Amino acid sequence: MQYNEKIQKIAQLIRESKKTLALTGAGISTESGIPDYRSPGTGLWEKHDPVKTASLSALRRDPAQFYALNLERWTAYGNARPNVAHYALARLEKMGLLLGVITQNIDSLHVRAGSTRVWEVHGHLRTCHCMDCRKTYPFDFLVARFRQGENPPACTACSGILRPDVVLFEDRMNEDFFQATQVISGCQLLIVVGSSLTVYPVAGLPGVARQLVIINRTPTPWDEEATVVVNSSAGQVLRDVMAELGEVIPADYGT
Incomplete structure (x- = not known):
């Protein structure tokens, strides 16, 4: 698929899904100046x-x-300040198209962007x-x-x-992780944004979802299982998806 076809397909999957979650990693925050x-x-x-x-x-x-x-x-x-990708996910939640965000990040940017259902599995x-x-x-x-x-x-x-x-290396996983493993049950669509999907146990969560969209600059071990893979900027992709859904988010939104 060409880029525009991928954007259209992601928007279609979001519209059709009855239970959609996002899983985010460090790559969603690099556009806010936080290194991965x-x-x-x-x-x-x-x-x-x-x-x-x-x-x-x-x-x-x-x-x-x-x-x-x-x-x-x-x-x-x-x-750091939330970027377009964070605001897009918060907006999807407000539109009733996203149940919430499971994040590996500790930067609180989803919370600052307005997401209300956030499972911070690394604290x-x-x-x-x-x-x-x-x-x-x-x-x-x-x-x-x-x-x-x-x-x-x-x-x-x-x-x-x-x-x-x-959650430091060698720590046990926190309560948010165990809640996330319950919330993701029955997930029809999981949108992975900015995660390499190599850090377990979180990297095993995509296996629960019926369909998978991966937005990440580099390949992941789950790419072959995904319905759509876009190796590009999280902010650009999610802004384009929102436009396809009829929601305009300016590139400088929130700045």
Whole structure:
């Protein structure tokens, strides 16, 4: 299929589906200025071994180094703004054409774009908690303590080490993931946006959907199973799909 035919087909699938979900990965946020993790030549994990820098054992072994390596990168996410792709998915939900978004991202951009049903299967950076007493704090509290020279940031109640509410390497999956595995049951159409579909267990979710659309700049292991594959910009593709559905989203929407 040519590009325009693919756009028309995706719009048709969305119209006809009675239960549609989106599954998003780092590629949907690159257009908001957030680097992805696995793209050849540019992926973050080509520069840093995640098991050594962003794992539960790394946090426990040397929490000061863990924060020195990761915190500034995470706080930069707070300056990012949702892009057209995020707004398109939020609009699809409001139109009743999308049940919700399952996301691997921790940047909260779907929430900021207005999506109300979001399953953040790798957690988020809005809160943190004490590893000892489990007291919860806003993530900004952790950042403020770090920038005041406290590394690692500590709990004010028991002096335990604080950790962000994200799923680190070696962590068990969070409650959102288990909810997502239930929500996706009976899914007629899954729209994958910006995910390499290589990180399990999330990469197994497409197998539950009856039909699959993949929008990603590079090939994925699920491409042969998909009804439509578009290797292009998530923002461009979703803006064109929305136009096909009669909804105009300007390229600079939300900026």
